[in-house]
Amino acid sequence: MTTKPSTFPADFIFGTATASYQVEGGVHEGGRGPSIWDTFCATPDKVVGGDNGDVACDHFHRWEEDVDMMAEMGLQAYRFSIAWPRVQPGGTGEFNEEGIAFYRNLIARLKSKGITPLITLYHWDLPQELQDEGGWVNRDIVDRFTAYAVRMMEEFGGDVDMWATFNEPWVASFIGYGAGAHAPGHTDSAEALTAAHHLNLSHARAYRAMKHIQPDAQIGYVNNCHTPRPWDPSNPKDVAASAHIDALANTMFHQPFIQGGYPEVLRPNTAHITDWSFVHNGDEEEMKGAVDWFGVNYYASHLVRHNPHKGKATSEVATLADGHKAGAGTAWPGDEEIEFMPPLGQLTAMGWNVDPSALTAHLLKIHRETGKPIYVTENGSAWDDVVDDDGRVRDVNRISYFHGHLGAVLDAIHEGADVRGYMAWSLMDNFEWAQGYAKRFGIVRVDYDTLERRWKDSAYWYTEVLRRRAVVPVEEELAPTPPRTF
Ligand code: NOJ
Numbered sequence: 001m002t003t004k005p006s007t008f009p010a011d012f013i014f015g016t017a018t019a020s021y022q023v024e025g026g027v028h029e030g031g032r033g034p035s036i037w038d039t040f041c042a043t044p045d046k047v048v049g050g051d052n053g054d055v056a057c058d059h060f061h062r063w064e065e066d067v068d069m070m071a072e073m074g075l076q077a078y079r080f081s082i083a084w085p086r087v088q089p090g091g092t093g094e095f096n097e098e099g100i101a102f103y104r105n106l107i108a109r110l111k112s113k114g115i116t117p118l119i120t121l122y123h124w125d126l127p128q129e130l131q132d133e134g135g136w137v138n139r140d141i142v143d144r145f146t147a148y149a150v151r152m153m154e155e156f157g158g159d160v161d162m163w164a165t166f167n168e169p170w171v172a173s174f175i176g177y178g179a180g181a182h183a184p185g186h187t188d189s190a191e192a193l194t195a196a197h198h199l200n201l202s203h204a205r206a207y208r209a210m211k212h213i214q215p216d217a218q219i220g221y222v223n224n225c226h227t228p229r230p231w232d233p234s235n236p237k238d239v240a241a242s243a244h245i246d247a248l249a250n251t252m253f254h255q256p257f258i259q260g261g262y263p264e265v266l267r268p269n270t271a272h273i274t275d276w277s278f279v280h281n282g283d284e285e286e287m288k289g290a291v292d293w294f295g296v297n298y299y300a301s302h303l304v305r306h307n308p309h310k311g312k313a314t315s316e317v318a319t320l321a322d323g324h325k326a327g328a329g330t331a332w333p334g335d336e337e338i339e340f341m342p343p344l345g346q347l348t349a350m351g352w353n354v355d356p357s358a359l360t361a362h363l364l365k366i367h368r369e370t371g372k373p374i375y376v377t378e379n380g381s382a383w384d385d386v387v388d389d390d391g392r393v394r395d396v397n398r399i400s401y402f403h404g405h406l407g408a409v410l411d412a413i414h415e416g417a418d419v420r421g422y423m424a425w426s427l428m429d430n431f432e433w434a435q436g437y438a439k440r441f442g443i444v445r446v447d448y449d450t451l452e453r454r455w456k457d458s459a460y461w462y463t464e465v466l467r468r469r470a471v472v473p474v475e476e477e478l479a480p481t482p483p484r485t486f
Helices: 036-041 059-073 097-112 128-132 141-156 169-179 189-213 236-249 283-287 312-321 356-370 396-414 457-468
Strands: 013-017 077-081 116-122 162-167 218-224 228-230 293-298 302-306 338-340 374-379 419-425 444-446 453-455
Touching (some): 013 116, 013 457, 036 128, 059 097, 059 453, 077 162, 077 419, 097 116, 097 141, 116 141, 141 162, 162 169, 162 189, 162 293, 169 189, 169 218, 189 218, 189 283, 218 374, 236 302, 236 338, 293 356, 356 374, 374 396, 396 457
Parallel strands (some): 013 419, 077 116, 116 162, 162 218, 228 302, 293 374, 374 419
Antiparallel strands (some): 302 338, 444 453
16 A cells, blocks of 8 residues: 555646636627526526626626736636637627637636636537527537537637536536526426437537547546435445436446447436437447546535435425525436435535545546546535635635545545546636525635625635645635735
8 A cells, every 4th residue: 555645746737617607797798699598597586686697707807817816826727618609609600709809818818827728618608599499409509519619629729738528518408408497497307318418419529520620639528426325325226226316417428438328227217208319320439439538526425315205395305415406397317216315514505515535436436437537627615705804704614625625636546546637616706507696616705796806715725735736734824914805
């Protein structure tokens, strides 16, 4: 047994992540077209507080200062997403030069400061016009997405090596088309499964077309992970319930690209919902082999059990446990007898539990099942932050969360997982989808009245992690009083 290293490998990269709709604002500027999130936010009762992304963090206007802030923190990488409706307002046809210029300038500034850009092509803001044609349920979207991805690679491939096609296809399909809690707000399990397949196929087609343009580009697929564990590991029905959730949440989004095909349990378990005719001849071959790396977004762990008497009350618990607001539908096709148990341990402001051990386990599992390089593309926590009288945000819970999870990453590396980077979610507080601005994940606080940025204690702590390339003790006093604001 070798001793666990206390520092990160020399080539391991640290960064932060954001997403276009969550930070940019400027939704009516620069020729941007409407997205399904503009529509969803304008629909009554969909988003807490009736919030929307119209202004968000105003990153569309403050991007230069935001990049300078990242440089001050010593970040090596910045994961951001391109808003498809900003660069191709209708999702087909004409591209918008002004939108393309916004990202070109952002990339240039990042690079001038030594920060590696990691582009996500799709973080949920689908052009509304494509949704009007059926969105991810209409197979035509595969070619539409590929055309958009190709153009982005033509524009930026010379400057950017690290690309992700999609962020969390599970959320885009199962929460958007199944649970109804995200845009476009549909509640149809057959649609959700169809959308999931089209997202996978879009990834594969775009991957191959993008590689044709830039063979050296590293193109990955970013998944949120659920880490289901059976409530009673000695009960085969609990084990089967956990396997179903694992297949839907995780395996469905990596197996097609590695060994080909979908997890076997899925078809029988969902036969009452769909005949899977949305998988056409040739799709499986097209998907196999089409990935360079996997992104893991990790937040919490999950306990599930078989419960044939699951009723309304327990499904409320299920939505709480898996972190998404109840919609009229389900995020888990075939879950009629599957129940999520209340999460164990300390809970964040999202109601998610703090469980670093499941991150280690998940990284090792993805390593075993895919053999691919892995980046932790998101990890972080929301808390009810308070600005103290002296201006500090003493977010010790967030520091402690990062502390535990960075240690979990080191554990996974030590046990053999090929983990190459870590992106904290998030650079700054931002629009937390159906939760609006109520939940704060940033290491920098955003005052939504003045748009002022204020470094929380966690920003100073993370900066020190990057400087030492090691997990810094939680209790070290690193933040000045007053903290940096701009
Ligand atoms: C994952 C999503 O990619 C991101 O957009 C979201 O804000 C975080 N989870 C926190 O819920």
